[in-house]
Amino acid sequence: MSGAGGLAFDRYTVDGCSEWMMRIGRAEAPPIVIVPALFEEMNRTRALVTAMMRALAADGFGCWLPDLPGTGESERALEEVSWDDWRTAVSEAADHAAAASGRSPVVAALRGGCLIDDAAEGAAHWRLAPALGASLARDMERSGMAGVAWAGYAPSPSLRAELEAAVPEQEARLRTVRLASDRNEADAKIAGPALWRRSEPGTSAALAAAAAADLSGWAKTCAAS
Amino acid sequence: MVAAFNDEEEVTATLRAVLADVLGLAEDRVAAFDESTPLFGALPEFDSMAVAGLLTELEERLGILIEDHEVDADMLESFGSLLNYLRSKALR
Numbered sequence: 001m002s003g004a005g006g007l008a009f010d011r012y013t014v015d016g017c018s019e020w021m022m023r024i025g026r027a028e029a030p031p032i033v034i035v036p037a038l039f040e041e042m043n044r045t046r047a048l049v050t051a052m053m054r055a056l057a058a059d060g061f062g063c064w065l066p067d068l069p070g071t072g073e074s075e076r077a078l079e080e081v082s083w084d085d086w087r088t089a090v091s092e093a094a095d096h097a098a099a100a101s102g103r104s105p106v107v108a109a110l111r112g113g114c115l116i117d118d119a120a121e122g123a124a125h126w127r128l129a130p131a132l133g134a135s136l137a138r139d140m141e142r143s144g145m146a147g148v149a150w151a152g153y154a155p156s157p158s159l160r161a162e163l164e165a166a167v168p169e170q171e172a173r174l175r176t177v178r179l180a181s182d183r184n185e186a187d188a189k190i191a192g193p194a195l196w197r198r199s200e201p202g203t204s205a206a207l208a209a210a211a212a213a214d215l216s217g218w219a220k221t222c223a224a225s
Numbered sequence: 226m227v228a229a230f231n232d233e234e235e236v237t238a239t240l241r242a243v244l245a246d247v248l249g250l251a252e253d254r255v256a257a258f259d260e261s262t263p264l265f266g267a268l269p270e271f272d273s274m275a276v277a278g279l280l281t282e283l284e285e286r287l288g289i290l291i292e293d294h295e296v297d298a299d300m301l302e303s304f305g306s307l308l309n310y311l312r313s314k315a316l317r
Binding site: 131132138139143179182183184194198200 | 287
């Protein structure tokens with residue numbers, strides 16, 4: 001499959017280690033680089049992200065989703081990965097998409113991905129339901145009440161400490177989107193379930209469509225100005 | 226940071242939204258919950274794995290901090306008991 005909605009896998013390099021990235025849409029199309037949510041939330045939002053990427057590809061964008069070191073198909077073990085490795089990965093992934101398309105990408109981050117998306121140089125940033133690192137860490141600690149600390153993930157002490165201290169950085173061209181049921185400030189609110197909280201992974205076609213439409217509008221606005 | 230809550234109904238609406246979101250319950254079902262509706266142990270969706278996500282989402286949306294030692298079966302027993310706890314935290 002190599003059509004507009006086709007799925008392809010590329011390699012990119014982080015500190016000499018090759019990692020995978022998934023692409024939906026043409027490599028030379030206006031690029032959007034997705035920075036995924038972290039740890040268990042990454043799995044819970046995977047179907048949402050893929051549905052968003054398909055919708056955006058149909059809208060003419062090339063969407064790139066990197067596997068962060070120690071996650072997905074990465075050959076590195078999570079316990080050996082540092083916070084800086086993730087930041088470097090995000091930066092390298094954006095550079096890869098920029099080189100392939102000849103354009104500066106829009107960087108779209110979900111949840112904990114908003115804590116590292118500032119490492120990527122992009123034409124603009126877009127965030128869905130950004131989370132504080134301290135809140136994500138508390139949630140992982142709490143999952144220990146059910147018997148499995150950190151939901152079975154084993155981050156290094158340094159990665160854990162950096163996560164706990166991390167807050168989303170301010171960006172010049174930034175649009176923040178939250179769920180309608182979330183009272184925190186945002187540029188826009190969209191209706192849909194907090195899939196990242198579900199203990200059973202799921203998806204929501206309505207949320208994916210609304211998120212993709214908002215992101216598409218922002219990317220086009222930024223490209224036009 | 227979340228603006229201070231000054232309305233009991235806003236806390237109630239947030240709890241309903243979070244229950245629907247996190248547990249994947251239908252909104253009309255959650256809308257029918259009253260103070261005596263039993264929660265923890267009574268809803269199959271509300272198991273110990275779901276407690277962590279529920280508490281963290283409530284913290285984020287209400288701008289409160291829930292201490293782990295405050296979390297017990299009594300607090301989670303019913304819609305009313307959880308609501309009372311959240312009101313005491315969020316309405317200051």
